[in-house]
Amino acid sequence: MSIEPNPIILSFYQATLLPIVHAVSKKWNEGDYIGAFHSLKMEYTWLPNTCKKEVEQEYLRALQTVEFIRNSYKEVDTVTRKMKIGIATREFLYGEVLRLSALFHDSLDRNKYLEKYGVNHKINKVGKL
DSSP states (O other): OOSSSSOOOOHHHHHHHHHHHHHHHHHHHTTOHHHHHHHHHHHHHHSOHHHHHHHHHHHHHHHHHHHHHHHHOOOSSHHHHHHHHHHHHHHHHHHHHHHHHHHHHHHHHHTTTTOSSOOOOSOOSOOOO
8 A cells, every 4th residue: 555645555455455346246236146246355355554443343243244145055855955054145145245345345435445546656746748
């Protein structure tokens, strides 16, 4: 990250975060909500530390809910159990992926990691010949 008071995402983070954000939106649009959630997990690992601390509680709550769904069905029939878990998980992740994506974006924006102006040069004037 930049040492400027208005940090910008440097090229390394751009090269890392942009494909992950694209993967989340692509998988969600394709209806693969579980895959989109796995991509969000990867996005969380690459968030800057300040952003990660802001969204950590909500992220962990989503992980606990998915784990609770996985452990809540106790049918003897394995196929029925996995089918019910899959349906319940997809229904939960349909909205949860959008909510977490918005939280991650808002945190990056609030901490000025989505700065649109780029690096400010010391000399802002264009030289004339």
